[in-house]
Amino acid sequence: MTTSADSAATTPSTAPEAAAARPPLPGAATSCAVIDLEAIAHNGRRLAQIAGVPWMAVVKADAYGHGLGPVALTALSAGASWLGVAQLAEALTLRSVLDEAGVARPAGEPSGRAPRVLTWLLPVMDPSRAGAEDSPLRAALAADLDLSVSTLSQLEALEAAARLQGVTARLHLKVDTGMSRGGAMDEDLPALAAALRRAVDEGTVDVVGLWSHLSRADEPTSGSTEEHLTRYRQAERVVQEAGLRPSIRHLAATGGLLWYPQARMDLVRAGIGLYGLSPDPAVATSAELGLRPAMRLESALVQVKRIDAGRAVSYGGTWSAPTDRWVGLVPLGYSDGVPRAASSTGPVGVGGVMTTIVGRVCMDQVVIDLGPARDGAGAPLPAPARVGDTVVLWGAPDAAGREAVPTADEWAQACGTINYEIVTRLGTRIPRRYVGAGAGGDYARP
Numbered sequence: 443m444t445t446s447a448d449s450a451a452t453t454p455s456t457a458p459e460a461a462a463a464r465p466p467l468p469g470a471a472t473s474c475a476v477i478d479l480e481a482i483a484h485n486g487r488r489l490a491q492i493a494g495v496p497w498m499a500v501v502k503a504d505a506y507g508h509g510l511g512p513v514a515l516t517a518l519s520a521g522a523s524w525l526g527v528a529q530l531a532e533a534l535t536l537r538s539v540l541d542e543a544g545v546a547r548p549a550g551e552p553s554g555r556a557p558r559v560l561t562w563l564l565p566v567m568d569p570s571r572a573g574a575e576d577s578p579l580r581a582a583l584a585a586d587l588d589l590s591v592s593t594l595s596q597l598e599a600l601e602a603a604a605r606l607q608g609v610t611a612r613l614h615l616k617v618d619t620g621m622s623r624g625g626a627m628d629e630d631l632p633a634l635a636a637a638l639r640r641a642v643d644e645g646t647v648d649v650v651g652l653w654s655h656l657s658r659a660d661e662p663t664s665g666s667t668e669e670h671l672t673r674y675r676q677a678e679r680v681v682q683e684a685g686l687r688p689s690i691r692h693l694a695a696t697g698g699l700l701w702y703p704q705a706r707m708d709l710v711r712a713g714i715g716l717y718g719l720s721p722d723p724a725v726a727t728s729a730e731l732g733l734r735p736a737m738r739l740e741s742a743l744v745q746v747k748r749i750d751a752g753r754a755v756s757y758g759g760t761w762s763a764p765t766d767r768w769v770g771l772v773p774l775g776y777s778d779g780v781p782r783a784a785s786s787t788g789p790v791g792v793g794g795v796m797t798t799i800v801g802r803v804c805m806d807q808v809v810i811d812l813g814p815a816r817d818g819a820g821a822p823l824p825a826p827a828r829v830g831d832t833v834v835l836w837g838a839p840d841a842a843g844r845e846a847v848p849t850a851d852e853w854a855q856a857c858g859t860i861n862y863e864i865v866t867r868l869g870t871r872i873p874r875r876y877v878g879a880g881a882g883g884d885y886a887r888p
């Protein structure tokens with residue numbers, strides 16, 4: 443039976459992260475991702491100071507797992523003039539979050555001070571349906587978004603939608619400068635630029651940006667970024683010859699922003715650095731860059747037990763106790779974003795002591811080693827931790843060094859991946875708790 447209270451509780455909120463931050467019952471969730479919004483604001487200001495040009499906060503993938511709304515509003519309050527997401531659906535959600543928070547739209551703010559939202563992965567569109575009532579491109583134009591275009595067929599669909607709606611679409615022409623991912627290839631650029639010019643003359647589009655993405659910005663000696671820059675400048679000449687004058691040229695994500703001053707141009711797109719992580723800790727760590735990791739994933743021990751030497755732990759019995767042992771159960775698993783590759787290696791901190799997961803990571807739970815259950819003389823040792831004790835999977839190292847906390851970088855290393863994947867894969871089951879000044883609510887209307 444559905445009561446009205448039930449349906450109210452399940453009505454989707456326009457700010458899904460706000461709902462996610464509140465468990466259905468207080469105390470129902472044992473695990474929690476604590477997101478430090480002050481760290482996010484600090485990182486934004488730090489990156490802006492390094493870049494010296496306007497910056498875009500990249501908030502795709504639910505702000506790299508940190509929560510779209512709170513991060514977007516915090517980034518704006520820290521001076522971001524752009525917000526960027528990959529998919530159109532994310533951009534539409536972001537626009538509702540901003541509208542709800544009273545953030546001005548570019549169209550309603552002729553001063554040009556309203557933040558802009560760029561999205562760079564458009565859905566596949568049939569140009570003959572682009573202007574239909576339910577067309578995603580109509581929704582995109584109605585949401586006052588900046589859109590990326592790489593192909594003639596995308597342009598055709600966008601023109602059709604803009605014509606039917608009687609608006610001018612703000613476009614950023616994406617060129618492929620060597621990554622071979624999205625973007626127009628050199629050989630297709632003249633035709634695309636000519637078509638854009640015709641659309642500009644017709645008033646259906648405005649080409650505001652020319653952009654690309656670097657593939658090896660974390661490899662300062664590869665020579666790759668110099669090649670990207672050369673191809674970018676060639677593309678810029680082609681575009682100018684077609685009579686287009688895009689005023690916002692952008693190429694750099696966090697790596698380019700930090701390590702290639704020539705790539706900063708008119709705008710930088712900061713993702714990972716905003717969250718306090720280095721694009722490549724082997725080149726420079728968070729601390730060396732003056733960045734503060736903003737996410738702390740914590741849980742609690744829900745069971746503590748003693749097992750005999752030789753006893754196997756978890757599926758497949760891949761780890762056996764080397765001695766009589768204390769182990770603890772933590773209610774987080776691979777469905778929560780703890781990589782299965784962390785089996786018997788993922789680092790955790792319990793009461794300031796570092797230990798690891800033992801045995802395989804399960805869907806919802808892991809077992810951690812709590813140490814020997816007997817001393818050197820064979821006398822029983824008491825359990826070193828108790829049910830309810832906090833377990834930290836990753837977070838920011840305690841500046842005072844009081845608490846041993848593993849980092850997302852250490853997790854990435856343990857699992858053979860990158861810090862980006864560690865934070866973005868955090869599951870939707872984990873509530874996010876926001877701490878730090880503002881907690882996202884202090885964004886002032888421009």
Ligand SMILES: *Cc1c(COP(=O)(O)O)cnc(C)c1O
Binds near residue numbers: 502528711
């Ligand atoms: C994800 C992404 C970014 C942000 O990259 P970081 O390395 O996280 O700063 C910037 N631009 C594009 C096109 C992206 O896809």
